[in-house]
Amino acid sequence: MQKICVIGGSRYFGKLLVKRLQAADHHVTVINRGSTSPPAGIEHLVVDRNDEAALTAVLGSRTFDVVVDQVCYTPVQAETAARAFADRTRRYIMTSTIEVYDPATASLPAVPPGTPVPEEIVDPATWLVAMDLPWHDDAYLEAHYAEGKRQAEAVFARTGCFECTSVRSAHVLGGGAQEFTGRLAHYVGRITRGEEITVHAQVLPTVFIHYEELAELLLWATTADFTGPVNACSDGQLDVHGLAAITATQVGREAVYRTVVAGEPASPFSFDRHYAMSNARAKALGFSFSHTTDWLPGAVVEALTTEPSPTA
Template sequence: MDVLVIGGNRYFGKRLIALLRKSGHRITILNRGSSGAPGGIEHLVADRDDEAALQSVLAGRSFDVVVDQVCYTPRQAEIARRLFGPRTGRYVMTSTVEVYADEDRTVPVAEDALDLGAVTVDTGPAWEDPQFREAHYGEGKRQAEAVFAAGPPFAWTSVRVAHVLGGDDDFTGRLAHYARRIRAGEPIAVPVVNHPATYVYVEEIAAFLAWAVEEDFTGPVNAHSPEPLHTADLCAEIEKQVGGRTVFRTVETGEVSPFSFSRAYAMDNSRAVALGYSFSPSSTWLPQAVSETLTVKR
């Protein structure tokens, strides 16, 4: 298949590209040019916010599947729908667990917990501000999905990715933050009621996306490992590997540590399983994920 990957030539994006190449797909990468493409892969350069530039670079091209890893706003989604509707048989958007930011449920949330038809879409200029975009990450993804769900039929799926762990190229610094505080015995701020969350191993989310490229399902799908993890689970594994002692400090208001959650919105992956994908339990890969991430950061 001819597969276009938009953005994402790092972290699980680069793993996805490697898997697609291994499977024999013809890969084209499109980004702004800030990062190149692996040898032997065609590289298109354009700013995805510039519709005219995208139209020009895509002229005369079509793809079996488009994997869009950097669709963050409803405006970007509208451009993608216009340009790729006639150019691809299927469009796969990487989305996020944060689309459920308004949820607080005692049971894991399934895809239909979010009614995309009820989402208000605002394509105003605020989305052009990088700080606004970052602060409204989940909302941007939610509105982008709503754009794809509305209007004329369009073969799309959104992969709602859980919190990703693992890899020596983890750019978030979140586990390293925990490791520093645990080694020093410094307190880790958590909410009074701290809920577990759903996670996925970096290698497995790449594998799931590669699998999704070859499937034909549409609509949103949650992607995560069974066995939600609590902040204490992460800290216990970090203690085993770097030493130190975990000290939690509960706070009623104010900032808390990453990977601690005052709301319950763990995802339900029943749809992915029913479609034929089996995720590894979190306990089977957590030690490896922590080891990879902290090896070069100790």
């Protein structure tokens, strides 16, 4: 049994991770702002993780074997957490994102289309950190989500206070209404209603992961000893046409497409640039992934059950 602290853990795969940690007989502590309580038997500390003094006070004399940070979006938050947990844990896991590889958000080494992107393309040990940017501005943070994650990873990589890893998640799907981004529901709804799906003229594939598989990978990471970033994605790249085709099969209707003009936004997962991740490192470390096409039809069915029936 380990003592594991989860920062966030109130919804989607974070909520599932807490349940799986508890089922594995770990002593689990959840830290969040109190909007959602964890399951019975989970220690709950209510605090704003951005308030360093309050965070330190609520932690008291507690120590942990592992901290899993589900809600770190900026280098400022990372630096606060690094100080607060410096003498309280031996291992720190930050949930990151595929968006760190988006070439539209940073100057990155070019990767040929079709070549899965490895972790070393974005090295947190050498990434520039700028603490003086307006990270507390919600609008700025939303516009610079990928850079916030890159710099947060960089802060943890250089802390030296504990071993750390960042789990760079692919696009997470599954769970019906739990999938709060609504991206899969977007396709289910539009295809069900016979509405157009807007796509780029030349679309490139991306990678996905089921929310249960991501929770399982994070659980695995709490008992592992590797450090540095690791990509988390199911096997099999899929472009927007492939995603829509699987959705259409489950819905029982044809997908209708419209090609966007220059500068016009396209539907979620229609990409005109390549940053589909490689999961080779996680596999080499011992984690086994499913194939996207094995679970995606079931995820569509889950989303379909929450989609209102089209009116006549």
